[in-house]
Amino acid sequence: MARLDHLDRRGERSMDVKGMIAAERRELADLLDGLPAERWSAPTLCAGWRVREVAAHMSMGFRYPFPRIAAELVRARGSLNRMTDRLARRDAAAFSPAEIAGFLRDNAHHPWTPPVGGSVAALGHDVVHGLDITVPLGLDRRVPKDRLRVLLEAVTPRGARFFGADLAGVRLCAEDLDWSFGDGAPLYGDAQDLLLVAFGRRLPEGRLRGERSDRFVAA
Structure with a gap:
């Protein structure tokens, strides 16, 4: 019985995190929709990336199936950083700000997760990249504390x-x-x-x- 209880709690936590991810994506989409056009070219905490590159990168997992990612990684000679940089720059140029924000909103419940870390890592991906944008722009967006607690507990x-x-x-x-x-x-x-x-x-x-x-x- 204790084993089943443990599984139930894990399932509830997973559902909670998925809800946090969906809320984070919708909130960031609304924030991006409200940015003046010139701010999409502002620098971020990600060296070399403007707001548009960071925002485009955030939706990469929704738009590229695994075989395409694998092919892009081969093309980048196995460098994950080189691959993500190329895709972010290409997609930032290919899509409008409204389209990029829409990718986040329309995929609020998309099940994508990074290769390691599951749904908590997916939440971290969205929260940190959102802060990569808002902090240098001087926007006082406060990430809800329940989301922060989940991510801080996972720091190792x-x-x-x-x-x-x-x-x-x-x-x-x-x-x-x-x-x-x-x-x-x-x-x-x-x-x-x-x-x-x-x-x-x-x-x-x-x-x-x-x-x-x-x-x-x-x-």
């Missing part, structure tokens, strides 16, 4: 290293949630900003506090 040293985050000697301490991660000098900030740090992003000056904060600030 291995995952941080995968995204290029150097968290050695640093303890991430959220000021708006009861959450911390790591050991060392405290790095204080809002939970969503610390999530970006764990995903290897460098933030605008003034968003983080602590003696090691300069390490995570954009040049």
Whole structure:
């Protein structure tokens, strides 16, 4: 009986996360629809990508079946970064802002997930890329705390290293949630900003506090 209860709880959590993903995509689609045309060419936290490249990349999993992705990966000589960069730039040029926003809205319940991490990783993909757009634009979008808790609970040293985050000697301490991660000098900030740090992003000056904060600030 305990085994069945455990499975039931896992199923409920999975359904909760899927609902969060759908809500996140719809909210980001509404936000993108409201951006003036010139802001689609603004830089983001993803180096070398404008808003239109990040937004186009977010819908890549909906529009490309696995055989096409495999073929594109071969063409990129096995480099995932090279493949995603090529597709993002091509799709950003091929589709209008309204079409790109529509891909997110129309696929709010699409079951796509990254190769590793399941639905939590899919939620992280949407939340982090949404912040990649809103933070440098100066938009005060607050990710709901239930979504942040799911993602912060999933932060691991291995995952941080995968995204290029150097968290050695640093303890991430959220000021708006009861959450911390790591050991060392405290790095204080809002939970969503610390999530970006764990995903290897460098933030605008003034968003983080602590003696090691300069390490995570954009040049």
